Amino acid sequence: MDKIDLNLLTALDALLSERSVTAAARRLGLSASAMSRTLARLRAVTGDPLLVRAGRGLVPTPRAISLRERVHAVTREARDVLSPQSDSLNLAELERTFTIRANEGFISLFAAPLLMTVTDVAPRVRLRFIQKPTKEAGPLRDGTIDLEIGVLGDFAPEVRTRLLFRDRFVGVVRNGHPLLSTTTVSPEHYAAARHVVASRMGHVRGPVDDALKALGLQRTVVAVVPGFPDALRIARQSDLVAQVTQSCLSAPRFADGLISFPLPVKTPEIGITALWHPRMEADLAHRWLRDTVIATCRSS
Template identity: 35%
Template sequence: MKSIDLSGIDLNLLVAFEALYIECSVTGAAQRIHVGQPAMSAALARLRSLFADDLFVRVRREMKPTAKAVAIAPQVAAALDTIRTTLANLQTFDPAQSQQAFTIATSDYFASLVLPELMMLLSDRAPQINLRLLPVDKSSIAALLEDGLVDVALGTFTDLPPYILQENLLPERFIGIGRAGHPAFEQGVISLEKFVAFPHALFTLRRDAVGAIDQALAQQGLQRRIALTVPYWFALPNAIASSNLLAAIPACLEMHLTRHYPLQSFEIPLDLSTWSVSMVWSRLSDRDAANLWLRQMIQQA
């Protein structure tokens, strides 16, 4: 079937056609879609030209549809229903009925902060919604958000393009951990000398083994030995609990790790900057009802 160029066709004519078909009256059709009678008469004239048919003919006191009008009426109604449904779905989002799947890019650390409460909220308010978590790749996260492959991302982000929006969720800082009974704890407070004397474990997603602590040490002419690097926060606890490794972790993880592992926390003897745990999303989905609802749930969690 040959396709028709719609660029020169006013699709509002289909609304006028539907009204005429239902009302069988130019006056009634005009009232139905809230236009004047002259405008409806003009629309009928344009419809007749478009379809090369009278479409509606006055028979006694009514405008009766022609055979062609009767033939195309179901298709016009179906097309308008599709458009109305599409627009309605764009404007509303019912989490209680939705079966939508959301994709969140994050690390295991940020997931551990948000997931427990978030899943409780979803099970109560949106029992059919599904979540998919992906590891966050900061080098490609902007493109993934822009392309709609990721709905929101959680983490620490810098140098984002202007079409990526960001909201800070909570402040964060580093705190040190070592195994319970670690020799560094023998005299109480861990000095800077003790801190650098023992081997360290480092969480990093980069190829180099340099973090914020190494930069702070370098400013004082000091260096620590990085004996282990891991790409997952939760790879650290068992390694630290079974060795003399020390590590710096986000403070929000301290309670969980010291409760479930034989670990002890300590203040790192360095002046370190704090940072923010953030949520980022694309400006393209900023006003999307479903995406907005997901962001609100994450904020509550």
């Protein structure tokens, strides 16, 4: 490509359209002499006279006639490629599948209202929700997923983020659990109970354990499960105490038969975040998806 001057395409398009060096020069904001030199270069590059004198005007050669539509199409396409993206998006005609990676709790709570909002304005859009076994950024980078929902943590440095909402941990037990015999659950009573914790990576300890340790206490964890719904199912059918996020209990099928209570120790708030790769930052449809997810989560 070093020897190809793509600016010649624009000049050739103007010359073939105007069939006049002066008119083509005026169209491109050049002097007539500069356009004449450009025509000479075009003749040298193509090996064809392109435009020849006929009386006081110029007429195209057969080669020029055969090139006219192709040159015009290529020039128009090049302008489209090198112009800013349109800021309009026809949602009614948008046909696209967006893949969102999120945990089961988020899907149970937000998938239905999100789908109602999306399909109402963009009936041809499909949302595909998938589980998140890891926080690997590869799927965001290669476009396998469009949006990641979760706790920010240690993620790829280039990833863009927006806070969806803030959450907190609560304790959960079955209705009638002995721990509920007192008005307030004390740290001592909480630590003395037996616990089930949810950890995708299988971790036993967490912020609650650090807070209990500061008080000289230690809880007994007898089960570790992959997700909050698993912990809630176990708590519903046993005397084990589960620790889940408050938002998880907003889904009725998870909260049925369970009672939640504030943890007796202080733990950090959790920021639930939307993450996407910067290559999708300017994509109008993706921007609309992000804004819709954020609005749905905050309104819910």
